[in-house]
Each structure stands twice: as C-alpha cells, then as structure tokens.
Amino acid sequence: MPSAEDTSVHQHQERSVVRPTHQDEVAEAGSELIGGRSGRWTRLGSTALTPVGVVALVALGMFALGMVQKLPCYNWAWFRGAGSQYTHACYSDIPHLFAARGFSDGLVPYFDRLAGDMQYLEYPVLTGVFMQVASWLTPGGSLQHREQMYWMVNAGMLMICAVIIAVCVARTHRRRPWDGLLVALAPAFALTATINWDLLAVALTAAAMLMWSRGRVLAFGILIGLATAAKLYPVFLLGPVFVLCWRAGKWREFGMATLGAVVSWLVVNLPVMALAPDGWKKFYTFSEERGIDFGSFWLIITQRTGESIEVSTVNTVSTLTTVLLCAAIGALTLMAPRRPRLAQLAFLVVAAFILVNKVYSPQYVLWLIPLAALARPRWRDFLIWQACEVMYFLGIWMYLAYTTSGDKHQGLPTEGYQLAIALHLLGTLYLCAVVVRDILMPERDVVRRDGSDDPSGGVLDGAPDAFVLGRAAHPPRHTHAAVEGPRVEWGAGRDPVAD
Numbered sequence: 001m002p003s004a005e006d007t008s009v010h011q012h013q014e015r016s017v018v019r020p021t022h023q024d025e026v027a028e029a030g031s032e033l034i035g036g037r038s039g040r041w042t043r044l045g046s047t048a049l050t051p052v053g054v055v056a057l058v059a060l061g062m063f064a065l066g067m068v069q070k071l072p073c074y075n076w077a078w079f080r081g082a083g084s085q086y087t088h089a090c091y092s093d094i095p096h097l098f099a100a101r102g103f104s105d106g107l108v109p110y111f112d113r114l115a116g117d118m119q120y121l122e123y124p125v126l127t128g129v130f131m132q133v134a135s136w137l138t139p140g141g142s143l144q145h146r147e148q149m150y151w152m153v154n155a156g157m158l159m160i161c162a163v164i165i166a167v168c169v170a171r172t173h174r175r176r177p178w179d180g181l182l183v184a185l186a187p188a189f190a191l192t193a194t195i196n197w198d199l200l201a202v203a204l205t206a207a208a209m210l211m212w213s214r215g216r217v218l219a220f221g222i223l224i225g226l227a228t229a230a231k232l233y234p235v236f237l238l239g240p241v242f243v244l245c246w247r248a249g250k251w252r253e254f255g256m257a258t259l260g261a262v263v264s265w266l267v268v269n270l271p272v273m274a275l276a277p278d279g280w281k282k283f284y285t286f287s288e289e290r291g292i293d294f295g296s297f298w299l300i301i302t303q304r305t306g307e308s309i310e311v312s313t314v315n316t317v318s319t320l321t322t323v324l325l326c327a328a329i330g331a332l333t334l335m336a337p338r339r340p341r342l343a344q345l346a347f348l349v350v351a352a353f354i355l356v357n358k359v360y361s362p363q364y365v366l367w368l369i370p371l372a373a374l375a376r377p378r379w380r381d382f383l384i385w386q387a388c389e390v391m392y393f394l395g396i397w398m399y400l401a402y403t404t405s406g407d408k409h410q411g412l413p414t415e416g417y418q419l420a421i422a423l424h425l426l427g428t429l430y431l432c433a434v435v436v437r438d439i440l441m442p443e444r445d446v447v448r449r450d451g452s453d454d455p456s457g458g459v460l461d462g463a464p465d466a467f468v469l470g471r472a473a474h475p476p477r478h479t480h481a482a483v484e485g486p487r488v489e490w491g492a493g494r495d496p497v498a499d
Helices: 004-016 025-034 051-069 071-075 083-087 093-100 125-137 143-172 177-184 187-192 198-213 217-228 233-248 251-275 282-289 297-305 311-335 342-356 362-375 379-403 414-440 477-484
Strands: none
Touching (some): 051 071, 051 143, 051 177, 125 198, 125 251, 143 177, 143 198, 143 362, 187 362, 198 233, 198 342, 198 362, 217 233, 233 251, 233 311, 233 342, 282 311, 297 414, 311 342, 311 414, 362 379, 362 414, 379 414
16 A cells, blocks of 8 residues: 555645646637547546556557548548648658659669769768668558558658657656647647658657756767767757756756767768768768758849849848847857757747758658647647648648649649748747747746746756846846745746646
8 A cells, every 4th residue: 555655745746747738718718629628537547548658559549540530641642743732631652752862773872873863862861771671671662552561661660650649749848748749739730740851850859858857968969969970950959958958057968968979970971971972972061062942031032133143142131130040049059048948949949940051851840849849838829829830831742733733824823822932930939939928928828827936947946047138137126035045036926736
C-alpha cells in the first residue's frame, strides 16, 4: 500500500497539472465533442492512460488520417501526370525522388553522381542517411510498386518521428502535458507530414528542447547538432540560448551546448565531407543558387512587378534581414521586463528565418508547430495560425494545378495564390506579434500565469539576471518582486488549476 507521503505527493502532482479545458475557452468548447471538460478520468494515475499517452495516441491517429488523405496519389495520381496529384492536394516528394535521386538504381547518396541537372543529392547528410535506410527497407517489384512502398516505409519512419515530437512537447513543460495536443491535433501537421523528410529534424529539435528543459545542456547541444545535420534551421536555436545565457550569466552552459552541437554535427558530416566533398556540399550550393520559389513574399514582388530579381541580391537581402531580425530579438531579450522563455525566442527566430526566406515549401510549417505549442499554448491563436497555413496548403496545390492544366485553367490563378501566400505570412506574423506581446507583458503569458518563470528553461528557470538593458534595468513597480525573487508572480487571483 502507498504511504501517506506518497499519496500526498501524488495528489499535489495531480492538482498541479494544468488542464486546458479549465483555462482555455476554446479547449473547453471543443471538449463538448467528447463529453465536456476534463474530470477525474484525466487525473494523473487514475487510469493506465496518462496525458502523454493520450497525446501519443492522438498523434498516431492524426498521422494516419494524413496518410489516408494521400491515398488518391498513392493509388494512381503520382503516376499519371502532374495535375491529378495537385487537384487532390496529395503531392509528396518522397516517391518521385526515389527514382530521381538514384535510390531505385542502388546509387549511394553523395558518392554516386546522378544523371540530369541535379548531380548529387541536395539534402543534408543525416536526411540522406534516413532516405538511404528507407530505400534498403523497400521491397522489390515494379518501379511503381517500389515507389509506393518507398513512400510507405518512409511514412512509417516519419510516424515514429511524429510521435516523438508530440511526446517531447507534452513532457517539456512538466505541468502542461496537454499542450502536446496542439501538435497532435494540428491540421497542417497531418497534411504535410509525409511531403518530405522534415520530421526527422523536427523530432531531434523537439528532443533537444526536452533535454534543455531538464537541465541536460550537453544532450541539448548534441541533439541540435544532429538536427542541423538533417536540416539547417535548428542551428538558429543556439542564438536564443546564447542571448538568454548572456542575460543569466550562464556562459559555461552555453559553451557546453555549443560544443555538443559542433561535435555531433562534425561526427555526422566529416566522413562524407572528406570522402565525397562534391556530393556533401551540394546541399549548400543548391541552397545558395536556388532562385525565388513558391511561398515567399519575394515571389509576390516578382509576379506583381513582372521583373526578376538576381539570386545574389535576394541572398544578400534575406541574410541581412534575418540578421537584423535576430538582433532585434536579442535586444528584446535583454530589455524585456523579465527574461523571455526559450520557446518564445526559438519560435521567433525560426519564424523570422521563414518569413524572409526565398522559398516556403508547405512542409516548413512543421518546423514551427512544436515551437508554437510551447511558445503560445493558447488554442485560439494557434488555430488562427493553423487556418492560415491550411489555406496556404490548399492554395499552392491549386495554383500548381492551374499552371499544369494548360488552356483549361483549372485551379487557382496567380492572384489567388498570392492571396494564399499573404495569408501564410499574416498568420505567422500574427502569432509572432502575440508572442512578442507576451514577452513585453509577461502577465499575459499563459505559461507564467501560475507564477512559473520558464518551465522549459532548464538551468535558466528561476535564475537571476546578470546582464540587462533598458527597461529590464529599471523594471516597473509590478515586476519588482519578480526581479528580486527566483519566481515570477504574474498571475492574479485564484489558480484555476487548484479549484
């Protein structure tokens, strides 16, 4: 039998878990579909199914629905002309690249030269390894059958990544496991999960955020390095860690994280870099040489003006704009009345990179979904952003259907696609604005409502400031207690969790 002390600890833990249906009006309204607000069956330990378990099962279910959405393409549309896969909005790079990148012929990525314009695989090394492993697991048969099976094998491997992402998000904030449902139920997540291989990098990044929340800075760095070996964007998370550690004086921790990232990235990349340098650098040269492409505001400019822009000019302006935006986020971090949460800054930095980039593939939304769930776990704002992303998802395929339909002009014309791009940009900017507001007004941050500082901050959680600028050096009266103490008391009134 459990002791009285064990029972007390369990009851305290049970009360401390935040239930969105008791705090979020959208979550409460949505819960009516399944019987109303959470009750005793959602308490920790009351059943074998924990909140994290529920999140994992929901993630599996939504991923399966996303696979069902690809059925028209799986059965025939991938193999019978370009237009059908766009009109059914079920396009995926995976089956097409099975043959186009030499996997169907047994070629080794980075080492074997490809026929055609793309001489080598244009993906980072760890993603190439993922693609190669999937090709080894693909059974034989006709080329079409092998392409179908290659997509199916990849979908199975990506499903594992999807569950890892949802579980990591659910566990990052100890008191907020139900926030993982934001990821698991995100419609754009299900729709874009099997377009490309981005979920590998997203899973490694989500695991890195979990490690940082537990104070395991070296593990965080190693996972960030591995994630960067799969996709470029995770390296940007070192920027928020740098400026947060600067404000908190945690230089040793930042050094360990950076060292872990560099070493793990080198371990993956050095063998290919040394033995197949031309194949290894293809990802970087392709990224540099790639012109203005789908989804970017640059495309709107060129289409509206009818004038092209040099790739070098776009690269320079995008890079400088990204640097300036990151510098602004750094200044915001040092001047905010309370040190921002890591998830907030991580979301802002990755969003800044996406907004000014010369291309926005529909699966790039996967980069932001876990970070958004941690940065602003509020269903209303999250769903507004997701609605914009779903509209963009439909818009790009309808536009491609229009451009491939010839004289029939079936689909979304150029002006409609520009509107879809604008919706994506505005939705992302809206969520960025809400996160910035939470940073400037920490009392509006739902994660800090209970008095927490940064539940996913690890070594930063509750740490005193060592260096601040502007407003932070002279905080307003209502933040005085928070600056002096290790915890923030932003919330007012009763804690609804304890009711």
